[in-house]
Amino acid sequence: MAAEPTLEAPTGDVHAETHASTEHASGGLPQFEFQHWVGQIGYLLILFAITYVLIAKVFAPRMRRVIDERAETIDGAVATARSVQAEAEAQAEAARAEVEKARADARATAAAAKARVTEEFNARLAADEAVVNARIAEAEAKIASTRDAAMGNVTAIASDATSAMLERLTGKAPTAAELEAAIKGAA
DSSP: OOOOOOOOOOOOOOOOOOOHHHHHHHOOOOOGGGGGGHHHHHHHHHHHHHHHHHHIIIIIIHHHHHHHHHHHHHHHHHHHHHHHHHHHHHHHHHHHHHHHHHHHHHHHHHHHHHHHHHHHHHHHHHHHHHHHHHHHHHHHHHHHHHHHHHHHHHHHHHHHHHHHHHHHHSSOOOOOHHHHHHHHHOO
């Protein structure tokens, strides 16, 4: 069985009991009672003022200094990057110009070499043609002299052959005048 609660008589401190009973009777937290608001608002204002002074005079300047340093670092890095980029672009343009100049020089050198080789080839060709033409002229002269010599001998051979044929056919040798007339008539 359950024991029934027994009420004991108060033991002496009446004020403590009254305070506890008023606390219990009001229903709760002293922060929400109007009689304590003046003190709470005073502490709130004092703590707000201290917090404001700390933030305004200590923390905000430090944060502002850190933010400013960070912004300066970023701005410096961006400016450095832009100057490096501009310098790189200038160097790239200079390199492009050097490459184009080198290409133009190479083309000019190739054209000069080609012209020199062509000129040397034409000079050598002209010299070779002169030598060949001289040999052809010499050969033609030899051929002409050989032909003239052969033609001179042809008359003698023709007269000998004609004389031999007539002598064989007729049995008597022709005279030199007859042979000469026959050869001239055949020519």
